[in-house]
Amino acid sequence: MNQPEQQQDVPGTEAGLEPKADHGEESYKGSGKLGGRVAVITGGDSGIGRAVAIAFAREGADVLISYLCEDKDAEESKRWVEDAGRRCVLVPGDIADPAHCRAIIRRTLDEFGRIDILVNNAAYQMTRESIEEIPDEEWDYTFQVNVTAMFHLCKAAVPHMQPGSAIINTSSINSDKPRPTLLPYATTKGAIANFTAGLAGLLAEKGIRVNSVAPGPIWTPLIPSTMPPEDVKTFGSQVPLKRPGQPKEVAPVFVFLASDDASYVTGARYAVTGGTPIL
Numbered sequence: 001m002n003q004p005e006q007q008q009d010v011p012g013t014e015a016g017l018e019p020k021a022d023h024g025e026e027s028y029k030g031s032g033k034l035g036g037r038v039a040v041i042t043g044g045d046s047g048i049g050r051a052v053a054i055a056f057a058r059e060g061a062d063v064l065i066s067y068l069c070e071d072k073d074a075e076e077s078k079r080w081v082e083d084a085g086r087r088c089v090l091v092p093g094d095i096a097d098p099a100h101c102r103a104i105i106r107r108t109l110d111e112f113g114r115i116d117i118l119v120n121n122a123a124y125q126m127t128r129e130s131i132e133e134i135p136d137e138e139w140d141y142t143f144q145v146n147v148t149a150m151f152h153l154c155k156a157a158v159p160h161m162q163p164g165s166a167i168i169n170t171s172s173i174n175s176d177k178p179r180p181t182l183l184p185y186a187t188t189k190g191a192i193a194n195f196t197a198g199l200a201g202l203l204a205e206k207g208i209r210v211n212s213v214a215p216g217p218i219w220t221p222l223i224p225s226t227m228p229p230e231d232v233k234t235f236g237s238q239v240p241l242k243r244p245g246q247p248k249e250v251a252p253v254f255v256f257l258a259s260d261d262a263s264y265v266t267g268a269r270y271a272v273t274g275g276t277p278i279l
Contacts, residue, residue, distance in 0.1 A: 002233045002234055002237065003018065003019065003219070003232055003233055003235060003244075004018050004233065005229035005230060005232060005233045006018055006224045006229060006232055007224055007225075007228075007229050007232070008221060008224045008225040009225060010126075010225045010226060011068055011069070011070060011124075011221065011222070011225060012046075012220075012221030012222060012223075012224060012225030012226075013046070013070055013072065013073055013221055014046045014047075014050075014073050014076070014221055015072070015073075016221065016224065017219070017220075017221060017224065019219075021047065021219050021220060021246060021247055022246040022247065022248045023047075023050045023051040023054055023080075023246075023247045023248055023251075024051050024054050024055060024247070024248035024251055025054060025080060027248060028051075028054055028055050028058055028248060028251065028252075029058065030055070030057075030058030030059040030060065030084070031059065032059060032060050033059040033060070033255060033258075033259040033260070033261065034056055034059035034060045034061040034116075034117070034255070034258060034259060035059070035060030035061075036060060036061075037060070037061045037062075037116040037117060037258075038061065038062050038063075038064070038108065038112040038113075038114050038115050038116050038117070039053075039056050039061045039062070039063050039064070039115075039116065039117035039118075039119060039258070040063075040064045040066065040104060040105070040108050040115060040117070040118050040119065040153070040157070041053050041056070041063060041064070041065055041066070041119040041121060042066040042067075042095060042104075042119065042120055042121050042122035042149070042153070043066070043067060043121040043122030043123065043170075044063065044065035044066065044067060044074070044077055044119075044121070045065060045067035045068075045070045045073040045074035045076075045077050046067075046070060046073045046077070046220060046221050047218070047220030047221060047222060047247050048121060048170065048215065048218060048220060048247045048250050048251070049065070049067075049077075049119070049121045049122070050073070050076075050077045050080070050247065051246075051247035051248050051250060051251035052119055052121065052250075052251045052254045052255075053065060053077050053080070053081055053088070054077070054080045054081065054084070054251070055251040055252065055254065055255050056117070056254075056255065056258065057080070057081040057082075057084035057085075057086040057088070058084045059255055059259070060086070061086060061116075061117065061258075062086050062087040062088070062112055063081050063086060063087070063088050063089075064088070064089045064090075064091060064104070064107065064108045064111065064112070065077055065078065065081075065088060065089070065090050065091070066091050066092075066093070066095060066104050066122065067090070067091075067092055067122070068092065068093070068094060068095075068122070069092060071092065073221075074090050074092070075090070078090055087111075087112070089107065089108075089111050089112075091103075091104055091107055094145075095122055095145060095149035095152075095153070096141060096144035096145050096148075096149060098148070098149075098152045101149050101152035101153045101156060102152065102156045104153065104156075105153065105156040105157050105160070106156075108157075109160060114160070114162075115157050115160050115161060115165070116161065116162070116164075116165045116166070117165065117166050117167075117168070117258045118153060118154065118157045118161075118165075118166075118167045118168070119167075119168045119169075119170070119254060119258075120149070120150040120153060120154070120167070120168070120169045120170065120192075121169075121170040122145060122149070123145060123146050123170065123185070123188075123222070124141060124142050124145040124146060124185070125142065125182055125184070125185035125222065125226050126138060126142075126182075126184070126185075126226050127181050127182060127226055127227050127228060127231070128181060128183065128184075129181060131183065134183065134184060138184065139184050142184040142185055142188055143184070143188055143191075146185070146188035146189070146191075146192065147188050147191045147192065147195070150169060150192065150195065151195070154167060154199065158203065158206070158208065161206075161208050162207075163206065163207025163208070164207060164208075164260065164263075165207075165208045165209070166208070166209045166210075166211070166257060166258045166262070167196075167199070167203075167208065167209070167210040167211075168210075168211055168212065168213060168254055168257050168258060169192050169195070169196045169210070169211075169212040169213075170192070170212065170213055170215070171189050171190075171192045171193045171196070171212040171213065171214040171269055172185075172186070172189035172192075172214055172215060172216075173214055173215065173216045173217075173271070173273045173276060173278060174186035174189045174190075175189040175190045175192065175193040175214055175269070175278070176190075176193075176214070176278035176279055177276070177278065178190070189214075192212060193212055193214070193269050196210055196211060196212040196267065196269065197267045197269075200266040200267030201267065203266075204266060209257070209262065209263075209265065209266040210266055210267065211257045211262070211265060211266060211267065211268045211269070211270065212268070212269045212270070213250065213253050213254060213257070213269075213270050213272060214269050214270065214271045214272065214273065214278055215245065215250050215272045215273065216236075216239055216245060216271070216272065216273030216274045216276055217235055217236040217238075217239060217244045217245065217274065218244060218245045218246070218247060218249075218250060218272075219235070219236070219244040219245065219246060219247070220247060223235055223244075236274065238276075239273060239274035239275050239276050240274060240275030240276065241274040241275050242274075243274065244274075245272065245274055249272065250272045253270050253272055257270070
């Protein structure tokens with residue numbers, strides 16, 4: 001089934017999605033896998049980030065949500081976290097600024113006194129039909145948000161993380177099968193997969209695990225705000241399951257990687273792609 005053709009302004013909002021996305025609001029059931037832990041989730045206002053925030057909270061974690069400017073969406077995510085009986089702190093701002101990345105970690109420590117899980121999920125993309133159409137500043141900004149921010153957040157967080165902590169980075173099927181019209185984005189997603197594997201090796205002796213999740217076509221506000229309406233209409237139809245995934249279908253992988261169930265898993269990349277294999 002195709003989505004209606006639709007377009008939103010960047011960065012997009014949940015309210016503008018048709019049909020609405022499912023973040024597990026009514027379906028996710030926790031079992032205490034993250035009891036007492038503190039998680040930072042960038043891009044936790046919507047999409048995969050919101051689904052992860054809901055799941056983490058229902059597993060017992062307090063959550064700090066970093067987001068750009070989508071205040072209404074962020075407040076909705078916070079409501080679901082608090083409905084699960086956990087604390088939620090919202091921190092707006094642009095993670096393209098290294099100082100803001102460091103401020104996110106400081107705020108986490110000030111509010112909660114610890115950090116156990118870092119989810120680098122926020123991302124920027126834009127569709128361009130040729131390399132000539134890609135503005136220099138757009139290339140740079142895509143790397144600043146998707147890759148450089150991840151570095152600064154990890155660098156600031158690691159000194160405060162104890163053995164058993166987890167870093168989870170959102171890569172993409174584009175890390176293995178780059179979509180040509182998403183050249184800057186796809187390139188960053190390959191870098192995220194490589195960064196994850198390398199950092200896992202660096203942090204193994206500290207007992208901090210580092211993994212990435214590689215989603216395929218997941219229905220989030222990023223899609224109608226960065227893709228042409230005709231592409232939005234057929235989004236997800238190219239994978240074997242013939243549909244886009246819902247954010248709630250990705251969140252359980254983040255829970256697994258954040259929990260002690262994944263105590264022997266580090267440097268890995270988990271595909272959630274609707275059947276398209278990655279290497």
